[in-house]
Amino acid sequence: MxxxxxxxxxxxxxxxGEKTVVDHVSLEVKRGEIAGFLGPNGSGKTTTIRMxxxxxxxxEGQGRVLGHDILHEGPTIKREVGYMTQRFSFxxxxxxxxxxxxxxxxxxxxxxxxxxxxxxxxxxxRRTQLAGALSGGWKxxxxxxxxxxxxxxxxxxxEPTAGVDxxxxxxxxxxxxxxxxxxxxxxxxxxxxxEAERCHRINYIAYGKLITRGTVPEVVRDAGxxxxxxxxxxxxxxxRLLKGKPGVDQVAPYGTDLHVIGRNWVxxxxxxxxxxxxxxxxxxxxxxxxxxxxxxxxxxxxxxxA
Amino acid sequence: xxxxxxxxxxxxxIRKEAIQMRRDRLTFAMMLxxxxxxxxxxGFAINNDPKHLPAALVAADEDKYTRAMVTALxxxxxxxxxxxxASAAQAEHLLASGTVAFVVTVPSDxxxxxERGDNPKILIEADATDPAVASGAVSTLSQVxxxxxxxxxxxxWDKKTKTAQxxxxxxxxxxxxxxxxxxxxxxxxxxxxxxxxxVMMTSMALTRETERGTMENLLSMPVSPLEIMLGxxxxxxxVGAVQVMVVLLASKLIFHVxxxxxxxxxxxxxxxxxxxxxxxxxxxxxxxxxxxxxxxxTIFYFLPSILLSGFMFPFRGMxxxxxxxxxxxxxxxxxxxxxxxMLKGASFxxxxxxxxxxxxxxxxxxxxxxxxxxxTLD
Numbered sequence: 294m295x296x297x298x299x300x301x302x303x304x305x306x307x308x309x310g311e312k313t314v315v316d317h318v319s320l321e322v323k324r325g326e327i328a329g330f331l332g333p334n335g336s337g338k339t340t341t342i343r344m345x346x347x348x349x350x351x352x353e354g355q356g357r358v359l360g361h362d363i364l365h366e367g368p369t370i371k372r373e374v375g376y377m378t379q380r381f382s383f384x385x386x387x388x389x390x391x392x393x394x395x396x397x398x399x400x401x402x403x404x405x406x407x408x409x410x411x412x413x414x415x416x417x418x419r420r421t422q423l424a425g426a427l428s429g430g431w432k433x434x435x436x437x438x439x440x441x442x443x444x445x446x447x448x449x450x451x452e453p454t455a456g457v458d459x460x461x462x463x464x465x466x467x468x469x470x471x472x473x474x475x476x477x478x479x480x481x482x483x484x485x486x487x488e489a490e491r492c493h494r495i496n497y498i499a500y501g502k503l504i505t506r507g508t509v510p511e512v513v514r515d516a517g518x519x520x521x522x523x524x525x526x527x528x529x530x531x532x533r534l535l536k537g538k539p540g541v542d543q544v545a546p547y548g549t550d551l552h553v554i555g556r557n558w559v560x561x562x563x564x565x566x567x568x569x570x571x572x573x574x575x576x577x578x579x580x581x582x583x584x585x586x587x588x589x590x591x592x593x594x595x596x597x598x599a
Numbered sequence: 600x601x602x603x604x605x606x607x608x609x610x611x612x613i614r615k616e617a618i619q620m621r622r623d624r625l626t627f628a629m630m631l632x633x634x635x636x637x638x639x640x641x642g643f644a645i646n647n648d649p650k651h652l653p654a655a656l657v658a659a660d661e662d663k664y665t666r667a668m669v670t671a672l673x674x675x676x677x678x679x680x681x682x683x684x685a686s687a688a689q690a691e692h693l694l695a696s697g698t699v700a701f702v703v704t705v706p707s708d709x710x711x712x713x714e715r716g717d718n719p720k721i722l723i724e725a726d727a728t729d730p731a732v733a734s735g736a737v738s739t740l741s742q743v744x745x746x747x748x749x750x751x752x753x754x755x756w757d758k759k760t761k762t763a764q765x766x767x768x769x770x771x772x773x774x775x776x777x778x779x780x781x782x783x784x785x786x787x788x789x790x791x792x793x794x795x796x797x798v799m800m801t802s803m804a805l806t807r808e809t810e811r812g813t814m815e816n817l818l819s820m821p822v823s824p825l826e827i828m829l830g831x832x833x834x835x836x837x838v839g840a841v842q843v844m845v846v847l848l849a850s851k852l853i854f855h856v857x858x859x860x861x862x863x864x865x866x867x868x869x870x871x872x873x874x875x876x877x878x879x880x881x882x883x884x885x886x887x888x889x890x891x892x893x894x895x896x897t898i899f900y901f902l903p904s905i906l907l908s909g910f911m912f913p914f915r916g917m918x919x920x921x922x923x924x925x926x927x928x929x930x931x932x933x934x935x936x937x938x939x940x941m942l943k944g945a946s947f948x949x950x951x952x953x954x955x956x957x958x959x960x961x962x963x964x965x966x967x968x969x970x971x972x973x974x975t976l977d
Contacts, residue, residue, distance in 0.1 A: 348818055372821045382816035386622045387615065398611025399820045 299324045299447050299478035300345060302356025302363065307340050307349060314340050316501040317354065322480055322494075324446075327473050329492030330482040333591055337501040338482040339379055342449050345480075346376045359447055372400070375440035379451040379482075381432045385425030389416050389435050392424055393442060400443040407442070414438040414468075430461030437465070441472065448472070450481040454488065466491050486584045497587060499594040509583055516586040518542075519558045521565045523551040525574020534571060538564035542589060554585050603823045612822070612830025616804070620834060630800060634792045634842045638849050642785050652700040655682035655690045659707030668705060668721065671743050678703070694724060701725050785856045786937040787910045789846045789869070790930050794876055794904065797839050801880025802893040804831045810889060824972040828965070831884075832877045839873035859944030868936040868954055875929045875960040882968040904928045909935075932956045 300322035307315040315337040322328040332338050343349040345358050347367030355362070361369045383392045393407045393416075411417045414434055419427075424435060433453060441448065450469075454462045466488065473479055481492065489495050489509065496506040505512050523531055528551045535544045535553055540560025545552045551574075555561035562578075569576040620627055654672075658665045672678045678701060682693060690702040704722040712719040723740060805827075808814040817827065843866075850856040858865070880897070887893045905911055907921055908930040914922065925931045932953035939945035939953075947954075 346819055348815065368821060371819055374819075376816075376819040378812065378815050378819070380812045380815075382812045382814075384615065384619065384813060385811070386619050391615070391618055395611055395615045396820070398614070399608055399822055401605070401607055 297324055298322065298357075299326075300328075300356070300358050300480060302345060302354065302358070304354035305341060305344055305351050305356065306353035307337075307344060308352050314501055315344070315351075318498060318501070318503045319354075320345075320356075320496055320503070320506075322478060324478050325473060325476050326493045327469060327479045327481065327491070329489045329495035330480055330498065331484060331489050331495055331587065332482075332498035333484065336499050338498060339451055341498070342376070342451050342480070342482065346374050346449055347371055348376075372443075373446055375443070375445035375448045377436050377440045377448070377450045377453055379455070381424075381436060383424050383432075383436060383439060386423065388421050388423055389427075390420035392435060393439055396439045396442055402443060410438050410442045429456040430458055433457050433461065433465065437468065441477075445477075447478045447480070450479065452482050452484070454483065454485065462488075486582070486587070489583055497590060499591050502594065504590050504594055513581055513583060513586055516581065516589060517556060518554055518581045518586060518589055519556075519561055520579045520581040520585060521553045521561065521576050522579045523553060523565065523569060523574045523576050524549065525569070525572055527572040528574065531568045531572040531574055534568045535564060538568070540564050542592070543585060545585070545588075552579075552582075552585065554581065554589065556589075603825050604829075605823075605826065608822055609826050609829055609833075612826060613833055616830060616834040620838070626800070630796055630838050631841065631845065633796060634846050635849060637792050637795075638785070638788055638846055639853070641788055642849075642854055650676045651679050652677060653681040653698065654678040654701040654703060655685040655693050655699045656680050657685050657687050657690045657702060657704040659705065660710060662710045664710045664713055665705045669703075671746060672703065672740075675743055690724075782854075782856050782942060783938070785850045785854050786941045787934055789843070789850070790872065790908075790933045790937065791905060791910055792846060793839060793842060793869075793873055794930055795901065796842065797835060797873060797876035798880040798883070798900065799894065799897045800838070801832065801835045801877045802883040802887070802897050803890045804835065805881060805884035806887055806890045806893045824969055828878075828881055828968060828972070832874075832881050835877045835880070836870075836873055839877065840870065843869050843873065856941065858941055860940035860946070864947055864950070865937065865940045868933070868940060868950065868957070871954060871957040871961065872929060872933040872936075875957055875964060878961060878964040878968060879929070882964050882971065885968050885971040885973075904930045907931070929957060929960045932960075 298321050300320055303319040305315055305318045305320075306313065318337070318341055320328075320330075320341070330338050330342070340349060344351045345356070345363060347363065347370045351363070355364060357363065358370050359373050361373075363370065384395070387395065390407065390411065393410055394404075397403070397407045408417075411420055414437065416431075416434060416438060419431065424432065427435065437450075437453070448469075454465060457465065462485075469479055469481070470491070481488070483489060492509075494506065494508055495512060497504045497512070505515060507515065525531065528546060528549070531551055532544050532546065535541050535551075540555040540557045540562075541553055541564050542556060543552070543554040545554075553561065553565050553568075553576075555564075565576045568574075620630075656669060658669075669680060669683070673680060680703075682690070682699060685693065685702070687704070690699075690704070693699045694702050702722075702724040704724070706720065706722075709719050709721065805814075808817060822830075847865075851858065883896050883900075884893055887896055903924065907917065907925040908914070908928050909925065910930065914925060914931065914934075917925065936950045936953040936957070939950045943949075
């Protein structure tokens with residue numbers, strides 16, 4: 294039995310006309326795991342999620358979600374999965390409570406489920422507010438409430454924290470982690486790096502292709518990148534000098550520092566030392582961040598596309 | 600059963616739609632206010648049998664026969680002699696310029712010939728650029744003329760009356776002896792108004808979900824296409840029923856349109872029509888992608904159905920191909936049904952034809968809509 298995997302899909306492909314939006318993507322998500330689904334805008338994250346919850350029919354590929362065939366058991370999957378859309382998609386002309394009552398009715402839950410969910414997510418005092426009048430954070434809270442009310446085993450969240458302030462984001466993630474501890478499986482797409490680091494495992498997709506996957510340290514290690522940090526008075530000059538030098542793939546200013554990243558440690562070190570000497574700055578080796586890895590991967594994926 | 604149509608889920612969808620309808624004040628007011636406003640406006644404004652049309656009189660003598668004739672013509676209500684003493688040249692100019700719609704010429708030997716027992720003639724020239732203007736006024740003429748003459752001379756009473764009666768049969772007297780356009784227009788208006796509000800509102804109902812992005816959410820939940828359709832269609836059906844009550848009451852109280860046939864038969868026919876309309880609207884909304892497109896398709900559908908259904912122009916007066924086209928419109932069959940039941944007192948057997956056709960529309964539209972419905976976002 295593949296029961297320990299909540300999501301197990303392989304070769305998922307979707308074309309819109311000539312354009313291949315998702316190109317043979319395979320995913321595995323263990324039960325009780327929080328899986329991050331990362332990638333730049335337009336990389337095919339939303340399309341992949343939609344295929345997995347039965348909203349789009351894949352052109353190729355197959356797989357199982359919660360043990361149900363994604364090609365033939367769409368209705369069953371819909372009942373057991375909670376899907377939170379990227380764009381707020383509840384009724385803005387209904388109040389919080391009316392929206393939840395609507396969802397409860399569709400899943401055939403009682404009034405008690407609505408009351409519990411309201412209390413659970415701290416929405417009780419706002420229940421008579423129109424959804425359209427809520428701020429981004431509260432809208433997201435309502436959407437989360439609505440998609441976990443029927444106690445799904447798997448939650449698919451499509452960029453849930455876009456346009457939400459840091460505090461609300463933090464609370465949202467705490468909520469997600471609590472649920473995951475109770476056995477809920479979560480697949481969450483995002484392009485915030487700090488959120489990626491809160492996931493147990495991440496899957497990185499670019500231009501419709503799955504580029505890398507694993508835990509955050511694994512992904513960073515597998516990328517095989519080296520990073521040097523330059524500190525000094527004339528960083529913008531150093532930046533100009535370093536661009537295009539052998540071994541240098543990325544040069545990015547971080548506040549008063551300059552991060553220089555490359556694949557070839559030997560060449561990179563030589564180029565960095567030259568630039569440091571020329572500008573009178575200090576260079577030292579540092580940890581490569583996830584963001585640096587992703588930017589590197591994105592650039593390489595683009596090169597492969599060309 | 601549970602999979603395709605669950606009562607609780609359906610009720611949830613209907614309740615949601617009802618709340619949304621109530622919150623959208625403007626649309627809600629339109630749905631109830633517009634029918635009444637349109638009924639009042641068009642019921643009073645549209646008149647295929649216009650009266651009190653300006654006329655000029657060209658008379659050589661002011662004898663008693665002429666006076667009798669003029670009085671009789673004025674009594675019909677069609678003629679207002681705004682120029683009672685016109686010369687022939689003046690009259691010609693008045694007619695050409697459109698100042699008068701008729702010129703009545705009584706020849707100088709009218710009285711003499713009448714007294715001699717000849718058949719005297721009077722000439723009525725009508726401005727027939729708008730045929731509707733002339734037809735009613737002209738059609739009553741021969742009868743009025745004979746009656747007037749009979750009264751004036753006091754002669755050959757029996758013979759004249761018989762002739763007059765024969766003419767009278769030809770004139771539009773069948774179901775509407777006074778020729779009141781409102782009796783014909785008001786029931787038709789009910790159909791047009793229902794069509795306007797029902798098709799348009801419903802056609803936007805589903806596209807609104809697509810446009811606002813709520814469709815994605817709805818589709819990701821366990822609801823069946825049939826439930827979504829009924830959940831959208833039934834609330835509007837309810838609104839339609841209220842509209843029907845409003846318009847029927849107004850027809851009775853304001854326009855005094857007779858209700859000759861069975862009220863239940865009438866309701867059954869109207870509700871069948873409303874059902875066909877809301878499902879047609881739903882069908883439109885399952886084909887188009889935006890509310891704007893829904894509006895355009897609806898308007899594209901309105902024009903032929905107003906012009907070819909027999910609402911504006913007599914159905915049987917159209918060429919065959921146009922009649923075939925007209926047969927494909929629900930409004931055509933609705934008009935046959937409602938005019939039959941309301942004005943002629945038709946029984947179920949009399950209007951079973953149109954009723955069956957309306958039922959057929961409901962089934963065909965519903966099947967088409969369900970087959971069009973996209974269960975996924977593909």
